[in-house]
Amino acid sequence: MFSRALKPIAAVAVQNGAKNFSTTSQKNFKVVVAGASGGIGQPLSLLLKQNALVTHLALYDLAPVTPGVAVDLSHMDTPAKVTGHKGPEQLADAIKGADLVVIPAGVPRKPGMTRDDLFNTNASIVRDLASVVAKEAPKAIMAIITNPVNSMVPIASEVLKNAGVYDPNRVLGVTTLDVVRACSFIGEINGVDPRTVSIPVIGGHSGVTIIPLLSQAKPAVKLTNQADIKKLTERIQEAGTEVVKAKAGGGSATLSMAYAGARLAGSVLRGLAGEANVVECAYIKSDLTEAGYFANPVLFGKNGVAKNLGYGELNKFEQELLKAAIPELLKNIETGVKFVKK
Ligand SMILES: NC(=O)c1ccc[n+]([C@@H]2O[C@H](COP(=O)([O-])OP(=O)(O)OC[C@H]3O[C@@H](n4cnc5c(N)ncnc54)[C@H](O)[C@@H]3O)[C@@H](O)[C@H]2O)c1
Numbered sequence: 001m002f003s004r005a006l007k008p009i010a011a012v013a014v015q016n017g018a019k020n021f022s023t024t025s026q027k028n029f030k031v032v033v034a035g036a037s038g039g040i041g042q043p044l045s046l047l048l049k050q051n052a053l054v055t056h057l058a059l060y061d062l063a064p065v066t067p068g069v070a071v072d073l074s075h076m077d078t079p080a081k082v083t084g085h086k087g088p089e090q091l092a093d094a095i096k097g098a099d100l101v102v103i104p105a106g107v108p109r110k111p112g113m114t115r116d117d118l119f120n121t122n123a124s125i126v127r128d129l130a131s132v133v134a135k136e137a138p139k140a141i142m143a144i145i146t147n148p149v150n151s152m153v154p155i156a157s158e159v160l161k162n163a164g165v166y167d168p169n170r171v172l173g174v175t176t177l178d179v180v181r182a183c184s185f186i187g188e189i190n191g192v193d194p195r196t197v198s199i200p201v202i203g204g205h206s207g208v209t210i211i212p213l214l215s216q217a218k219p220a221v222k223l224t225n226q227a228d229i230k231k232l233t234e235r236i237q238e239a240g241t242e243v244v245k246a247k248a249g250g251g252s253a254t255l256s257m258a259y260a261g262a263r264l265a266g267s268v269l270r271g272l273a274g275e276a277n278v279v280e281c282a283y284i285k286s287d288l289t290e291a292g293y294f295a296n297p298v299l300f301g302k303n304g305v306a307k308n309l310g311y312g313e314l315n316k317f318e319q320e321l322l323k324a325a326i327p328e329l330l331k332n333i334e335t336g337v338k339f340v341k342k
């Protein structure tokens, strides 16, 4: 199970945004946010409106406020043109010609729920969005935030396969928030600026499938006691639930997710624009483990994922974490695939 993993090489070193820009061809991208009026969608759109590589930001949602959100953002003095699209009859227009479609559409958790409890509502939302992407922007990169991410990426992939336009390098599950959280918690422990911390978080995006590779953190985590390492690992795995509980029925992480989503989207665009060494963790089609989809550091390029960088050496504790994650990932993936096939 572990032998096919590649070393993450430069992955971790550039994970937090080190720049190494080369001459590029395209620097003007159309980005769609599907679910743009929600708790994640609005701040994510706010951040994307500030990205110089975005020349058209198309906001899509079912909510009546959506055209208003677009007008609001359009008054910001940054170059991106902003358009608002409300309801399924305006979806094709929103998606047409997109380079990147970021999807936070769907319901969030309430206390006591698992991410899997969202499947029944969110599966058809992602399926329907993917089928319009297949038709209107088959070359677009899809970055899926909607939970459960572990099942939503297989759903989108199956839809694109059925439409004959599937490219595994263009469908991503967004796991950036797990990395952001790990960096933030390690920054606290080490007493350093969290932006100077880098760490791969591999596997998937729910509970035991979230595997922070603390042994590969840079700088090294200042924890020597195995019990403390276990505690930190579990805090990262359950950080989403920490937010859900703290919001007490008001939803799940939105602002930190918007920050993480904007970072992932920015990295995808920098790759599309030809920048070298752009690396982030993402949940993608994978043959590194028995799970057909798996998150770890990937290199972004002009066509989406340019290279799967693998996850390097795992210590004994991390090997056990991986062992616990695989059955859960397999189950989540199968649920997604079956949903489209039924
Ligand atoms: N990947 C991650 O790390 C991560 C982090 C946080 C939240 N999430 C997930 O993101 C999703 C959204 O969370 P939120 O807090 O923004 O929820 P929210 O309820 O605040 O917003 C969701 C938005 O989606 C819209 N929507 C619903 N159906 C739609 C459809 N068919 N087409 C377009 N838009 C549609 C709603 O109108 C709403 O505006 C949830 O599933 C949540 O679990 C994922």
Ligand SMILES: O=C(O)C[C@H](O)C(=O)O
Residues within 6 Å of the ligand: 108, 109, 115, 147, 177, 205, 239, 240, 241, 243, 244, 252, 253
């Ligand atoms: O925890 C959730 O339900 C939302 C998200 O997946 C998160 O990790 O914050």
